[in-house]
Amino acid sequence: xxxxxxxxxxxxxRPAQIGFPRFFTFAGHPVNSYKVFLAVGICVGTVATAxxxxxxxxxxxxxxxxxxxxxxxxxxxxxxxxxxxxxxxYFKSGSPQAMWNTAAGGLSVFGALLTFIPAxxxxxxxxxxxxxxxxxxxxxxxxxxxFFIRLGCVFNGxxxxxxxxxxxxxxxxxxxxxxxRRIPVxxxxxxxxxxxxxxxxxxxxxxxxxxxxxxxxxxxxGVAGPAAAQHQxxxxxxxxxxxxxxxxxxxxxxxxxxxxxxxxxxxxxxxVPHVVDPATGQADGLYKFVAANVDKLTAQFTxxxxxxxxxxxxxxxxxxxxTGGTGRFAGATGSFEGTISSR
Numbered sequence: 383x384x385x386x387x388x389x390x391x392x393x394x395x396r397p398a399q400i401g402f403p404r405f406f407t408f409a410g411h412p413v414n415s416y417k418v419f420l421a422v423g424i425c426v427g428t429v430a431t432a433x434x435x436x437x438x439x440x441x442x443x444x445x446x447x448x449x450x451x452x453x454x455x456x457x458x459x460x461x462x463x464x465x466x467x468x469x470x471x472y473f474k475s476g477s478p479q480a481m482w483n484t485a486a487g488g489l490s491v492f493g494a495l496l497t498f499i500p501a502x503x504x505x506x507x508x509x510x511x512x513x514x515x516x517x518x519x520x521x522x523x524x525x526x527x528x529f530f531i532r533l534g535c536v537f538n539g540x541x542x543x544x545x546x547x548x549x550x551x552x553x554x555x556x557x558x559x560x561x562x563r564r565i566p567v568x569x570x571x572x573x574x575x576x577x578x579x580x581x582x583x584x585x586x587x588x589x590x591x592x593x594x595x596x597x598x599x600x601x602x603x604g605v606a607g608p609a610a611a612q613h614q615x616x617x618x619x620x621x622x623x624x625x626x627x628x629x630x631x632x633x634x635x636x637x638x639x640x641x642x643x644x645x646x647x648x649x650x651x652x653x654v655p656h657v658v659d660p661a662t663g664q665a666d667g668l669y670k671f672v673a674a675n676v677d678k679l680t681a682q683f684t685x686x687x688x689x690x691x692x693x694x695x696x697x698x699x700x701x702x703x704x705t706g707g708t709g710r711f712a713g714a715t716g717s718f719e720g721t722i723s724s725r
């Protein structure tokens with residue numbers, strides 16, 4: 383077999399030296415930095431929740447326990463939401479264990495709400511804490527804990543900002559360790575969360591209905607993402623096609639020819655020539671979309687691949703930067719995230 387599609391994908395390069403380690407070592411085992419800071423954020427948020435309850439004359443043990451249970455329930459919901467969104471990939475893998483193989487990544491903050499809120503209401507009822515008051519205490523925990531969780535994004539290189547030549551750009555690495563000057567989205571959100579925490583402390587204690595401060599914090603967090611993301615156009619879709627591989631040691635040349643449907647594109651054909659380094663699972667390549675009216679959209683991507691345990695499926699998570707196009711996509715810019723699974 384031979385790889386098809388021109389131009390060929392760029393060669394895989396080794397990650398550049400990065401300023402923040404993506405992995406920490408504990409007892410000789412590497413642990414992803416995001417998971418470390420996620421655990422730190424949950425613990426710090428739990429302590430903050432207990433402290434606010436104590437200041438209000440409520441048992442810190444009960445409030446802290448409710449916060450911890452709610453956070454752990456949120457993790458389950460976050461994973462469930464990810465699995466549902468990517469259900470076709472997991473169903474095709476033929477392995478139920480793959481759905482809980484967190485080594486391949488996959489959590490969603492939106493999914494966490496599906497289980498976090500019911501768990502919080504249940505915990506409040508069982509522990510005898512007014513639900514509105516518990517949400518106010520946990521709002522502080524979310525602000526403080528969220529700061530550390532976002533710091534995990536900085537270390538891991540996920541949720542990274544767009545490249546920029548502006549003076550406010552910061553040298554940050556992506557999930558492959560490649561450092562470039564980027565919009566410091568993670569730091570902007572961290573600063574916003576700290577501002578929200580300062581405002582919360584300034585208002586506490588405040589004569590207001592229970593739950594009001596929690597709603598205020600929720601509104602604050604709702605503004606943070608869009609403000610940092612600037613003006614973006616939603617781009618979502620799905621595809622299915624054939625994969626061609628050509629070993630070219632030390633890498634493998636891969637080409638995906640597919641068809642699918644996406645917002646802004648409608649029905650499209652797609653060619654994805656890319657290079658995979660089997661030793662690291664890293665992939666570099668191109669997306670070449672052709673819409674039904676022959677308008678074209680191109681994007682360059684980098685990705686990280688993982689074999690799904692118990693199967694012969696290879697799962698690649700990618701971050702793509704749109705480089706231009708023709709017709710209605712002439713001059714298009716932006717970015718999107720995608721996943722490709724193959725045998």
